[in-house]
Amino acid sequence: MGLFSSLVWLPFLLLPLFLLFKKMIDRVNKELKNLPPSPPKLPIIGNLHQLGPLPHSSLRQLAREYGPVMLLHLGRIPVLIVSSADAAKELLKVNDLACCSRPRLASVGRLSYNYLDVAFSPYSEYWRELRKLCVLEIFSVKRVKSFRSLRADEVGSLMDSIARSASAFPTDPVNLTEKVFALSGSIIFRKAFGKSFRGSEFDRGKFYELVHDAETVAGAFSYAECFPGFGWILDWISGHSGRVERVFRKLDALFQQVIDEHLKPGRTNRGEDIIDVMLGIEKEQTEEHGHAWITKNHIKAILLNMFLGGIDTSALTVVWAMAELVRKPILMKKAQDEVREIVGKRGRVSETDLDQLQYLKLIIKETLRLHPPAPMLIARESISHFKIKGYNIYPKTLIQVNAWAIGRDPKYWENPEEFSPERFAGNAVDIKGQNFEYLPFGGGRRGCPGIYMGTVTSEFVLANLLYCFDWALPVGTEAADINMEEKAGHCLTLSKKTPLLLVPIKYLNGQASP
Numbered sequence: 001m002g003l004f005s006s007l008v009w010l011p012f013l014l015l016p017l018f019l020l021f022k023k024m025i026d027r028v029n030k031e032l033k034n035l036p037p038s039p040p041k042l043p044i045i046g047n048l049h050q051l052g053p054l055p056h057s058s059l060r061q062l063a064r065e066y067g068p069v070m071l072l073h074l075g076r077i078p079v080l081i082v083s084s085a086d087a088a089k090e091l092l093k094v095n096d097l098a099c100c101s102r103p104r105l106a107s108v109g110r111l112s113y114n115y116l117d118v119a120f121s122p123y124s125e126y127w128r129e130l131r132k133l134c135v136l137e138i139f140s141v142k143r144v145k146s147f148r149s150l151r152a153d154e155v156g157s158l159m160d161s162i163a164r165s166a167s168a169f170p171t172d173p174v175n176l177t178e179k180v181f182a183l184s185g186s187i188i189f190r191k192a193f194g195k196s197f198r199g200s201e202f203d204r205g206k207f208y209e210l211v212h213d214a215e216t217v218a219g220a221f222s223y224a225e226c227f228p229g230f231g232w233i234l235d236w237i238s239g240h241s242g243r244v245e246r247v248f249r250k251l252d253a254l255f256q257q258v259i260d261e262h263l264k265p266g267r268t269n270r271g272e273d274i275i276d277v278m279l280g281i282e283k284e285q286t287e288e289h290g291h292a293w294i295t296k297n298h299i300k301a302i303l304l305n306m307f308l309g310g311i312d313t314s315a316l317t318v319v320w321a322m323a324e325l326v327r328k329p330i331l332m333k334k335a336q337d338e339v340r341e342i343v344g345k346r347g348r349v350s351e352t353d354l355d356q357l358q359y360l361k362l363i364i365k366e367t368l369r370l371h372p373p374a375p376m377l378i379a380r381e382s383i384s385h386f387k388i389k390g391y392n393i394y395p396k397t398l399i400q401v402n403a404w405a406i407g408r409d410p411k412y413w414e415n416p417e418e419f420s421p422e423r424f425a426g427n428a429v430d431i432k433g434q435n436f437e438y439l440p441f442g443g444g445r446r447g448c449p450g451i452y453m454g455t456v457t458s459e460f461v462l463a464n465l466l467y468c469f470d471w472a473l474p475v476g477t478e479a480a481d482i483n484m485e486e487k488a489g490h491c492l493t494l495s496k497k498t499p500l501l502l503v504p505i506k507y508l509n510g511q512a513s514p
């Protein structure tokens with residue numbers, strides 16, 4: 001064998017040695033850095049292949065092997081996964097300040113007018129001011145209550161529409177998933193824009209399509225994030241960048257059109273919706289300081305948050321709650337007895353009844369435990385070094401809390417996979433992120449500011465569905481046939497895989513009639 005042919009083989013002989021050497025160096029490095037345990041990763045893609053179609057579920061599986069604090073790599077990005085209440089407490093309470101930023105993701109950056117919003121904006125003085133303003137002006141109990149009649153009107157219209165289906169004989173099932181999502185969309189649309197789809201030029205279907213497109217691109221995998229430097233080229237080739245741009249332009253045109261309408265002289269009903277509120281703040285700031293830091297783009301970015309954060313979350317809660325209840329007729333009856341006793345023969349539940357509907361509130365809480373609409377919360381990013389469970393976490397680490405896994409952890413919950421609203425009776429666990437075994441709204445500085453708006457909507461819709469109708473399964477199906485499988489929804493939410501089809505039977509003066 002000549003010298004040349006021996007040299008040809010040399011790289012093949014050296015490669016395994018090189019890989020072995022690199023692995024040893026990585027291990028020594030890791031031990032010196034004291035990083036959290038990591039599952040083995042592949043070159044270039046890291047642990048991306050281990051996420052699967054339902055990342056919260058795959059990550060729980062991995063956490064069982066590697067512990068409640070794990071470090072993964074999505075491409076080149078280090079990602080801390082937190083999967084226990086103890087670790088979540090250390091993160092969201094002890095180290096909240098060190099990890100309360102959001103990663104700069106190209107698609108949400110574009111949709112949010114370069115992070116002018118609340119949800120995706122990195123931590124800064126600007127975000128603190130904006131969040132304070134939104135909590136006061138948009139999410140306050142007073143503001144949410146000011147939309148009471150709007151919610152009553154939209155919910156009433158849904159009940160009427162279901163009642164019309166219930167009158168038909170033989171009664172066909174209604175697609176409750178579709179109806180509840182449409183309702184939730186109409187409510188947020190009207191709060192934000194001050195107009196209803198009914199009697200307006202806006203096409204409900206096109207609006208939902210646009211919101212869903214925005215959710216999809218905001219939650220979609222992007223190469224740019226995982227492979228800094230060259231990932232944008234792959235996003236461009238795959239068409240992702242083009243999709244983001246198209247959705248942005250459509251949303252921007254819609255927001256601009258509605259803002260322009262609000263600014264038309266002689267407009268009546270001024271001051272009643274979120275755009276009016278924000279335009280009022282812009283005007284106030286200008287009058288006081290000669291200029292305003294709230295501009296039209298800020299208003300548009302906040303509208304985006306309302307649409308992405310407020311529609312699917314409330315709707316999913318109602319759909320999962322109904323799916324759980326039809327599988328357990330005893331619980332359904334208990335909830336219906338409660339609401340029918342409190343409301344009597346008034347024909348509709350009003351929001352002022354909600355305080356008395358204690359069992360209904362337990363149902364919503366239990367639904368949010370088993371089916372948190374945002375199972376991994378929203379990704380955070382560390383700002384400075386901190387320690388969790390003794391491990392070092394360095395700046396610029398992406399952080400995900402597996403709220404879904406924590407809510408099903410047998411260490412904190414008896415029979416965790418079972419739907420049992422009673423578990424919350426006399427239990428002080430609250431929804432505001434102070435109890436770290438229950439985090440459907442996240443916690444710490446970045447916790448959800450829309451808790452009140454979201455729960456009122458879910459409770460009010462569910463109460464009316466339970467009061468106005470009895471619910472039967474489509475002919476030929478049984479409770480056990482209801483498909484409870486999950487599907488990754490738009491924008492990192494957790495949907496029910498198949499739509500919920502149920503037959504409504506009108507409840508008339510205390511008697512259900514076919």
Ligand code: HEM
Binds near residue numbers: 439449450
């Ligand atoms: C059942 C209803 C809802 C659920 C389960 C829910 C859940 C969540 C979760 C898990 C987060 C992330 C928290 C974290 O990172 O720690 C969040 C953040 C947020 N939610 Fe909600 N949400 C709901 C309703 C709403 C509504 C109705 C709105 C607005 C109309 C809203 C607006 C927001 C915003 C703006 C943020 C970002 C907060 C920040 O980064 O400072 N949410 N929500």
